[in-house]
Amino acid sequence: MNDPGLDEPIQETSKGVEQDRKEDLDFQKEDEQAFLNPSRWWFASTAFPLLAGTFGPMASAFSVCALAENWRVIVPHGPGGNEANGIDIKDPGWLIAINTISLLLALVANLALLLNMARRLSFAIAQPITIVGWFISSILLIALVVTATYGLKLPGQDRALTQAFYYAIIASGLYFMIAALMCVTVYGAYKGHYPQEFKLTMSQRTLMLQTISFMVYMLGGAAVYYRIEGWQFLDCVYFTNYTLLTVGIGDFAPLTHTGRALLFPYAIGGIVILGLVVGSIRSLVLERGKKKLGSRIIEKKREELLRKMQKNNEHKKLTPITSQQNANELGMTEQERRKGEFEMMRQIQDHADQRQKWNALFISGSAWLVLWLVGAVVFWKAEHAQGWSYFGALYFAYTSLLTIGYGDYKNFSNAGKPAFVFWSLLAVPTLTIVISNMGDTVVKLIRDLTDYLGKLTVLPGESPTKQSAKGVMAKVTSRFGRDESKEDIMDEPPGMIGEKKQQGARHPKGHEAMTRATDRLASDMENEELCKAGEAERRGDEVSKDAHEYHYQLIREFRNVMSHLDENPPRRYTYEEWAWFLKLMGEDEDNHASHRKPPVKVRNDYQGNREPDMQQGSTDDKVNEQRQWSWLGNRSPLMGEMGEPKWILERLCITLEKELKRQHESRNRDKERRRTDEAEKVSSNSSSSGTLEEHGRTGGGDEMSSTTK
Secondary structure, three states: OOOOOOHHHHHHHHHHHHHHHHHHHHHHHHHHHHHHOOHHHHHHHHHHHHHHHHHHHHHHHHHHHHHHOOOEEEOOOOOOOOHHHOEEEOOOHHHHHHHHHHHHHHHHHHHHHHHHHOOOOOHHHHHHHHHHHHHHHHHHHHHHHHHHHHHOOOOOOOEEEOHHHHHHHHHHHHHHHHHHHHHHHHHHHHOOOOOOOOOOOHHHHOHHHHHHHHHHHHHHHHHHHHHHHOOOHHHHHHHHHHHHOOOOOOOOOOOOHHHHHHHHHHHHHHHHHHHHHHHHHHHHHHHHHHHHHHHHHHHHHHHHHHHHHHHOOOHHHHOOOOOHHHHHHHOOOHHHHHHHHHHHHHHHHHHHHHHHHHHHHHHHHHHHHHHHHHHHHHHHHHOHHHOOOHHHHHHHHHHHHOOOOOOOOOOOOOOHHHHHHHHHHHHHHHHHHHHHHHHHOHHHHHHHHHHHHHHHOOOOOOOOHHHHHHHHHHHHHOOOOOOHHHHHHOOOOOHHHOOOOOOOOEOOOOHHHHHHHHHHHHHHHHHHHHHHHHHHHHHOOHHHHHHHHHHHHHHHHHHHHHOOOOOEOOOOOOHHHHHHHHHHOOOOOOOHHHEOOOOOOOOOOOEOOEOOOOOOOOOOOOEOOEOOEOOOOOOOOOOOOOOHHHHHHHHHHHHHHHHHHHHHHHHHHHHHHHHHHHHHHHHHHHHHHHHHHHHHHHHHHHHHHHHHO
8 A cells, every 4th residue: 555645745756866867977978079079060160160160251352352452453564664664544333332242242141150059050051141241252252253354354455363353353252262162061950960050169159250340450451541641541551460460571661750659559559359350260270170079089099909819819808797706817806907997097098198299389380381492482482573483482472480580581472472472471470379389399309408408417317317217218208108297196095094185276367266265165065964874873873974075075065076176287187086977976996887888889869859879789778777987988087178186076076966866755755654654644533533423422422311210
């Protein structure tokens, strides 16, 4: 017989447990999917929209330049007659009208993309407007360029094309390129490889606004100097470009006191805006790009290691130990086997970290080299009237790329100046990324080598010279293997096992205030749980006492891990620390129930509403309703893009939330049970009173009857 009033609380508890399990699985799948998502679809979902948001405003600025002046000039004869001093030929009205329509369509396309990134306009509405607008703008400009080149010739006269014409060529190419990139983005979204929205960070969302601000600032400054110095507008654009990029070629310089005085605030403001743009681009390439590149390297290295172990018949080391007989055959316990997996995963991470840094340097360095060599070819061809050789153009491109700007080589042609403006806007951010990547590889290697040489020569350390030399050779030979710098940040286990503070860890500004607030809150919760545990002990309630002590441990470790967030370099925990944290989360490294053999290849075929296959088909994934995982598998917390402290912190939060919810539901059940017991007791007392009264009335009647007799 069921207790009345308890069915509903039991059903609610069951639903709560199922919901908790679903949230836990969703959290794990989200981290797995972020790590296993192919890098090509990351480019389509994130990198391509950001490239469009960067080059879209740039192309629109070049369209303004294409509309600012006439496209053709007559080159005068005689000394000093060149295309830079040509006589303007007025453009036909239809050319100006079509050019204006192209610019307006491009501005609408840029606005739609900006609103979509700001989540003010839906993906389904914004992307067709953006893609169609850019494609039409590109086609219109291409048609005008072809017409101006072949259809508007003036017979019998030496003519030349102006800077505006070449700006139109650059703008048309940019429009077509970014429209094609957004087509790939839309294709991936409608195929279901990622949601139909841009999940961008704040710095990524503001990249387009920063680019617009810089281009408006550059063109606005050109308009001001056009009025002050009396130069042509596009020459002013050329001047403001190499001024804000700190190249300083010197063929244009302010001659008036007003122009020179205005340069003081104008240059500083432009450099600040340029720094914001370069910082956002660097964030995109160095943060997200490096993570994706490192993720793919780790996955490939993991698959390579597992295949090698299977080939060498070492797969038994990867299979969970389910009995004492298996443990005796392998000569290790399940925890020792798991520790071996953990150490292999750490070696893969170290190898991937080193390889990723050098790969990033190679990619950015190659891009810089291509810009240098190809830019030299463009300037060589554009300045053929000056008699430049390819070596001279190479020299000019190099001094400009490094923002040296001697000024002995200068662009005089109408083709060379627009090419320089576009080229320099690409080259300076690329150089910044190269220098940043060198800081993680070449510069660090030189700095370490200098320190080692100093210890051997003029700055000896405490250890003998011979021992120092051996240490230097060991570190140099292991430089491309494990990253020795990361061994210093693996601490002893936290909590009851120990709480050694990380040495040399740096926190960003503002982190200390957040940590103090968290410490105060967590400390109050710890004291509350300890007080409740003491009260339960005095009552003799061991179950309640253990529960409150468990809550105390969870809150304590939550506070400890919170202090590890945003450390630089990132915190990495030892195996003993991980075992302790997992035990707090309800998993035991000695228990094989939640362990599995790592899959070599993980299928990731997310299509529409279909969930990705995150494990091999032969894997039983419902042992004790726990998700099985391996340190070398795709579900390993070391495989996700999320940092280790953040991963542990979220799991501790989930565990604590479950425990508090379970405690709350238990209290509600106890209250409901007491309420039911009291109701039954009252009902029983009422029934007993009624029976006695009825018995009294019946007994009184019998007595009267006997008396009458």
